Amino acid sequence: MSSRGWPLWEVFxxxxxxxxxxxxxxxxxxxxxxxxxxARDVFTRRGEGVSLWVVPAAAITASSPDEKDAFFxxxxxxxxxxxxxxxxxxxxxxx
Amino acid sequence: MYxxxxxxxxxxxxxxxxxxxxxxxxxxxxxxxxxxxxxxxYRQSLVRQIAQHAHSEIxxxxxxxxxxxxxxxxxxxxxLMAKVQDEAGHGLYLYAAAETLGVDRADLLDRLxxxxxxxxxIFNYPTPTWADIGAIGWLVDGAAITNQVPLTRxxxxxxxxxxxxxxxxxxxxxxxxxxxxHTLSHGxxxxxxxxxxxxxxxxxxxxxxxxxxxxxxxxxERSLRWxxxxxxxxxxxxxxxxxxxxxxxxxxxxxxxxDLAYDEATGHWxxxxxxxxxxxxxxxxxxxxxxxxxxxxxxxxxxxxxxREAADAYAAKxxxxxxxxxxx
Numbered sequence: 001m002s003s004r005g006w007p008l009w010e011v012f013x014x015x016x017x018x019x020x021x022x023x024x025x026x027x028x029x030x031x032x033x034x035x036x037x038x039a040r041d042v043f044t045r046r047g048e049g050v051s052l053w054v055v056p057a058a059a060i061t062a063s064s065p066d067e068k069d070a071f072f073x074x075x076x077x078x079x080x081x082x083x084x085x086x087x088x089x090x091x092x093x094x095x
Numbered sequence: 096m097y098x099x100x101x102x103x104x105x106x107x108x109x110x111x112x113x114x115x116x117x118x119x120x121x122x123x124x125x126x127x128x129x130x131x132x133x134x135x136x137y138r139q140s141l142v143r144q145i146a147q148h149a150h151s152e153i154x155x156x157x158x159x160x161x162x163x164x165x166x167x168x169x170x171x172x173x174x175l176m177a178k179v180q181d182e183a184g185h186g187l188y189l190y191a192a193a194e195t196l197g198v199d200r201a202d203l204l205d206r207l208x209x210x211x212x213x214x215x216x217i218f219n220y221p222t223p224t225w226a227d228i229g230a231i232g233w234l235v236d237g238a239a240i241t242n243q244v245p246l247t248r249x250x251x252x253x254x255x256x257x258x259x260x261x262x263x264x265x266x267x268x269x270x271x272x273x274x275x276x277h278t279l280s281h282g283x284x285x286x287x288x289x290x291x292x293x294x295x296x297x298x299x300x301x302x303x304x305x306x307x308x309x310x311x312x313x314x315x316e317r318s319l320r321w322x323x324x325x326x327x328x329x330x331x332x333x334x335x336x337x338x339x340x341x342x343x344x345x346x347x348x349x350x351x352x353x354d355l356a357y358d359e360a361t362g363h364w365x366x367x368x369x370x371x372x373x374x375x376x377x378x379x380x381x382x383x384x385x386x387x388x389x390x391x392x393x394x395x396x397x398x399x400x401x402x403r404e405a406a407d408a409y410a411a412k413x414x415x416x417x418x419x420x421x422x423x
Contacts, residue, residue: 024260025188027191034410041184042187042188045180046264065130
């Protein structure tokens, strides 16, 4: 079998303790263990991370770009979720 | 970014080339992401450009790789290995960016190996001396950086993001080349001469890396309109010349162009006419090393087959070992 059959893995790197893992790219590998090793060589050659995740690309379910307006619309008309919606009387501090 | 044939990979029919909402996104300096609707020609244009860019990184390992075993010191050898390894990594970032457009890396490699997709013609020139490694770093990587920095703002998100990482890593490449030439240029007379001859060899091909002049670059206008390119070939070439001329002085090396002159009125360095007939010969496959580069690439791919097979066998063995009740 050639690399043609290797699954695609999405790679996430935690730059340092206290930060979340961030998506950095993807690669092909025959299994998860080799995906982690390859991800180290491809994405952290200059000490860019202290932790790596690899996730099978096929396991990711994404929202549909075609439906993004309708999908995210419920947030649009709820301005009262933002603190700037509320009037604060003059002189009131630490609120 | 030219000379490649178009690649149609059963792409989804997208909006029209002049679709108002697509152009509005571009005009708003927005980014196009892989699952967004995009004109078919935009998708094809990007696949062609990103694939050719990826192939260039992979083929680009050869001219320098041939000097790893002959590097003049352990320090230079370690640096050169790190640089060539970076080029492999850059190729992988770019293949992954191309794959977000629905093509398969193995297919792109097939296209390279069968000559259906091209790579940058600059890598068809030989590296006869150690000074050529310096000239490649200084001039070829310098030109590549000039091209790639604006690509970090390319309208296609995955390509732009890959370019951010590439540019960050690329900056040491140019410096190490400059350092090699600076050392040689200020060494013995013979070393200085070696450095000068390498610069003589690489200067004009480096200027050609920016592609034909604007009036002979048919796809440029559309790529600019779509935010794939941010500057024209001639603009980028001029930028490179303006940056490089003062650096040549610091190196105490001559650029092989008698017409090179500072234009007080424009603040730019004017340069002589480029002989593009040579470039088109190299693109057509008649460069000094086209056949050798392709043979080496195909050979490396074939000789690497056992590694891919071993990786598969190992993965299968690990998987069966994890399944209870099966012999490992």
